Amino acid sequence: MAILVIADHDNANLFGATLNTVAAAQAIGGDIHVLVAGQNAQPVADAAAKVAGVSKVLLADNAAYAHQLPENVAPLVVELAAHYSHVLAAASTNGKNFLPRVAALLDVDQISEIIAVESADTFKRPIYAGNAIATVRSTAPVKVITVRATGFDPVAAEGGSAAIEAVSLVKDAGLSSFVGEELAKSDRPELGAAKVVVSGGRGLQNGDNFKILYALADKLGAAVGASRAAVDAGFVPNDMQVGQTGKIVAPQLYIAVGISGAIQHLAGMKDSKVIVAINKDEEAPIFQVADYGLVGDLFELVPELEKAI
Amino acid sequence: MKVLVAVKRVVDYNVKVRVKADQTGVDLANVKMSMNPFCEIAVEEAVRLKEKGIASEIVVVTAGPAQAQEQLRTALALGADRAVLIDTGTAELSSLTTAKLLKAVVDQEQPQLVILGKQAIDSDNNQTGQMLAALTGFAQGTFASKVEQAGDGLNVTREIDGGLQTVALKLPAVVTTDLRLNEPRYASLPNIMKAKKKPLETLTPDALGVAVKASYEVVKVEAPAGRQAGIKVKSVAELVEKLKNEAKVI
Numbered sequence: 001m002a003i004l005v006i007a008d009h010d011n012a013n014l015f016g017a018t019l020n021t022v023a024a025a026q027a028i029g030g031d032i033h034v035l036v037a038g039q040n041a042q043p044v045a046d047a048a049a050k051v052a053g054v055s056k057v058l059l060a061d062n063a064a065y066a067h068q069l070p071e072n073v074a075p076l077v078v079e080l081a082a083h084y085s086h087v088l089a090a091a092s093t094n095g096k097n098f099l100p101r102v103a104a105l106l107d108v109d110q111i112s113e114i115i116a117v118e119s120a121d122t123f124k125r126p127i128y129a130g131n132a133i134a135t136v137r138s139t140a141p142v143k144v145i146t147v148r149a150t151g152f153d154p155v156a157a158e159g160g161s162a163a164i165e166a167v168s169l170v171k172d173a174g175l176s177s178f179v180g181e182e183l184a185k186s187d188r189p190e191l192g193a194a195k196v197v198v199s200g201g202r203g204l205q206n207g208d209n210f211k212i213l214y215a216l217a218d219k220l221g222a223a224v225g226a227s228r229a230a231v232d233a234g235f236v237p238n239d240m241q242v243g244q245t246g247k248i249v250a251p252q253l254y255i256a257v258g259i260s261g262a263i264q265h266l267a268g269m270k271d272s273k274v275i276v277a278i279n280k281d282e283e284a285p286i287f288q289v290a291d292y293g294l295v296g297d298l299f300e301l302v303p304e305l306e307k308a309i
Numbered sequence: 310m311k312v313l314v315a316v317k318r319v320v321d322y323n324v325k326v327r328v329k330a331d332q333t334g335v336d337l338a339n340v341k342m343s344m345n346p347f348c349e350i351a352v353e354e355a356v357r358l359k360e361k362g363i364a365s366e367i368v369v370v371t372a373g374p375a376q377a378q379e380q381l382r383t384a385l386a387l388g389a390d391r392a393v394l395i396d397t398g399t400a401e402l403s404s405l406t407t408a409k410l411l412k413a414v415v416d417q418e419q420p421q422l423v424i425l426g427k428q429a430i431d432s433d434n435n436q437t438g439q440m441l442a443a444l445t446g447f448a449q450g451t452f453a454s455k456v457e458q459a460g461d462g463l464n465v466t467r468e469i470d471g472g473l474q475t476v477a478l479k480l481p482a483v484v485t486t487d488l489r490l491n492e493p494r495y496a497s498l499p500n501i502m503k504a505k506k507k508p509l510e511t512l513t514p515d516a517l518g519v520a521v522k523a524s525y526e527v528v529k530v531e532a533p534a535g536r537q538a539g540i541k542v543k544s545v546a547e548l549v550e551k552l553k554n555e556a557k558v559i
Contacts, residue, residue, distance in 0.1 A: 069476065070439065071448055093469040097451050100404070100439035109403045109524045112434045122528065127433050128326045132335050133531050140524035175448035176478050179464060183472035190471070196558070220559065231488070238454070238468050238489050244430065245347075245488055247470075253558040263325060270536055274556045276548065282541075291539035291556065294548055304545040309559060 001030040001120070004058075004080060006089040006099075007048055011038045011066070014047040016193045017090035017147075019154035022053055024147040025088055026155065027117035031055050034162075035080065037073050039066035045164050052156040057164045064172040070098035071173040078105045079169055081142050085120070091146040091248075092192075099146055108140035113248075115151030129244040129267035149192060150250035150271055184239060188214075191242070194223035196253045199242055199269070200235070201227035203258020203279065203298055207235040212299070213257060216306040225249065225269075227259045243268035258298045261286030278302065310421035310480070312355045312364040315411055315441075316348035316384055318377040319431045332529040344380040347426025349387075350486040353493040354456060355424055356388035363458055366390050368418055372397050372410045378509065385504035386496035392509040393418075395517065403523040404432070408440035413517035415445055420481065422463070427452050427485040438485035448478035452487040 003025040008015040018034070025032045033056040034048040045059040058080065064072045077098070081087050087102065089095035091113045103110035115133075116124040122137045123145065138145075191197065198217045200210055210224070217224045225242040226235065242249055244267040254272035259265060261277070261284055269275070270289055277290035278298050287293040294301060320326055321343040326335040344352075358364035369389040371377045374397070381392035395410050402410075415423060423445075428435040442449035450456070450465030457464045459477060466475045468487045478484075496504070514521050542548045552559045 067474075067476075070442075070451075074443065093452060093467075096435050097439065097449075100436035101443040101449070103436070104405060104408060104440035104443035107405075109405045110434070110436050111525065112436060126533070127530070128320070128335060128431055129433065130533055131326050132328050133533050135528040135531070136525050137528050138525045173448075174479075175446075175482075176450075176476050179475040179477050181469070181472060181474040192470070228488070237472075238487070239470065239472055241488075244433070245428070253552070253556070264322070270533075274552070274558050275536075275539075276552070287541070288538045289536045292548055292551055293539065293541040294545070295541060301545055305548065308545050308549045 001085045002083065003028060003030045003032050003086040003088060004084040005032060005034045006077060006087070006095070007034050007036045007044060008090045008092050008094055009036060009038060009041065009044040011041045012043055014044050015092070016154060017092050017149040018048070019051060019157060020149035020152045021088050021090045021147045022051055022155045023152040024114065024117060025086070026053050027152070028086055028120050030085065033058060035060065035077065037065040037068060037076060039063050049162040049164050050158050050160050052159040054160050054162045057162050058167045059164055060167040060169060062170050064170055067178040068094055068098065069176050069178065070101045071175040072171050073098045074101035074105060075171040075173065076169055077102045081106060084142060086143045086145060088145050088147055091148050095146050099144060103144040106142055106144065108142055108144055110144045110146065111136055111138055112146050113148040114145055115148050129264055130270065131263065148248060150248055184237065188217060189221065189223045191223045191225055191240070191247050191249055195251050196220045196222035197225050197249050197251045198222045198255045198257065199225035199227065199259060200230055200257050201259030202229040202233060204230060204235060210236060212302045216302055219306050219309050227262070227265045256286050256290070257302060259286055260284045261289065310364060311366045311368065311418065312358060313415060313418055313420035313423045314351050314355045314367060314369045314384065314389065315423065315425045316352065316369060316371050316380055317345045317426070317429045318342050318371065318373050318380045319345045319429055322346055322430055328530055328532045332531060334530050344383055345426050345429045347428055347486050349493040350488070350490050351424040351426050352384045352387050352389060353491045354486060357491060359388065368393060368420065370395065370411065370414050372402055372407050374398060381509055382504050383496060385507045386501040387494065391507055394509060394511045396511050396513055397521060400521050402521065403525070404434045404436035405440055406519065406521055406523065407437050408444055409519045410514060410517060411441050412444040413519055422481060423483045425483070425485050427487055438483050442483040448482040450476055450478050450482060451485045453484050454487050454489045456484055456490070
């Protein structure tokens with residue numbers, strides 16, 4: 001039995017979520033191969049070859065895969081899938097984009113966002129915004145799975161020495177093309193990978209006030225997130241959203257500032273190790289999940305906390 | 310162009326669901342049901358395309374129980390022209406089955422654009438749109454925050470990890486909606502009345518030649534491990550002390 005893990009990357013860097021996905025593959029058990037589909041993606045293949053537990057790296061390097069358009073990547077994966085019992089990808093926006101397309105072309109159901117492996121065919125996944133956990137057994141000949149990174153501790157990025165094999169298959173569907181992208185530039189860690197996350201909600205009142213969170217985050221080496229309410233109100237961009245409809249995070253420390261604690265927000269952060277809530281409303285539901293609650297005016301408390309650390 | 314919008318009837322997003330004691334699923338008896346929030350955004354986008362003169366006709370479709378007619382009527386009240394119910398009774402539909410049912414409707418209706426929500430808030434699968442694109446061989450623009458006509462095709466701006474990506478799609482295409490694509494309107498009372506007279510056709514999986522099946526089974530459904538409320542600290546100093554010495558996270 002061999003498992004194909006599809007690398008999450010930007011042609012230059014192998015993203016951390018791939019390490020969690022390899023960890024899920026190890027829990028399933030079997031030979032683990034990593035597919036890097038990209039253009040000029042040799043550095044990614046080199047990084048993947050060093051990942052602990054990986055026995056082979058397949059590098060499909062072609063202009064058709066430069067931006068990992070799902071119309072091109074999916075048929076490539078489908079053709080390779082014949083040799084594998086499982087095909088896994090991180091539940092990143094990229095994995096979520098192409099993997100269901102792969103599953104449909106293979107005529108199998110996809111098991112989305114697993115958080116635990118019970119056996120080679122049985123997995124746990126959250127449903128209803130994490131208010132229920134389903135145990136699902138796949139009877140598909142090829143199990144197609146996205147992996148929620150927070151459910152699995154990452155494997156070591158170093159220590160492996162897998163062979164890199166070139167894949168010459170070129171699938172260019174000609175249905176779509178890349179126009180451009182705007183990526184937020186930040187010196188802070190990425191939300192999904194940060195050990196500490198500071199998030200703001202409607203209590204911040206406007207986008208400008210988020211600067212007090214940035215100051216605190218910089219002191220802690222933290223990423224900054226936001227509730228859906230803050231995103232809907234236009235305070236901050238959507239890629240900062242933590243929740244059922246945004247990013248799922250599980251850092252060592254999560255500091256929720258001016259966030260009431262709607263179900264959909266809790267779904268995105270309740271697996272954090274330690275939760276701190278700062279809110280002026282002592283009845284706010286966020287306090288029901290917080291390890292440490294501080295009731296008061298965030299505009300006084302957050303700068304005070306920043307100075308105290 | 311003709312636009313097909315697929316919607317799903319789900320537990321209202323304000324309802325806190327409870328797991329059934331026998332672990333077979335969540336308790337849906339006497340629970341408020343609504344249109345999935347991402348599907349509302351899909352309907353709104355289609356209506357806006359029609360208002361701009363880009364869409365000529367909006368057909369709304371759902372696969373679900375007979376009661377899902379309520380959600381179709383809502384979509385008709387918001388501006389869809391006619392509706393198709395694929396009556397699947399009480400069957401649980403996998404995303405792949407739903408995609409196959411929708412593909413059969415696409416074959417009949419021949420739309421240039423299909424708009425769906427990116428994810429239903431019950432199963433949280435985030436699959437159906439991508440699967441429909443695969444089965445039809447259409448281009449896909451998932452997690453859209455902007456949809457614009459560009460030449461013979463569409464430019465779709467997508468919400469991705471770390472920012473935004475714009476792709477150009479040939480038509481016909483599938484678009485799935487993210488939160489910031491638009492803010493759905495409310496249906497006015499006159500439009501709700503008018504919607505009752507708009508055509509609603511009922512189909513069955515048999516008539517569409519699709520078998521309702523799944524390549525998985527749900528073994529059990531449990532409540533998540535609960536999280537206990539902690540303590541309230543009185544000051545920033547006490548908080549910092551606890552984080553350093555008790556939780557040891559800073």
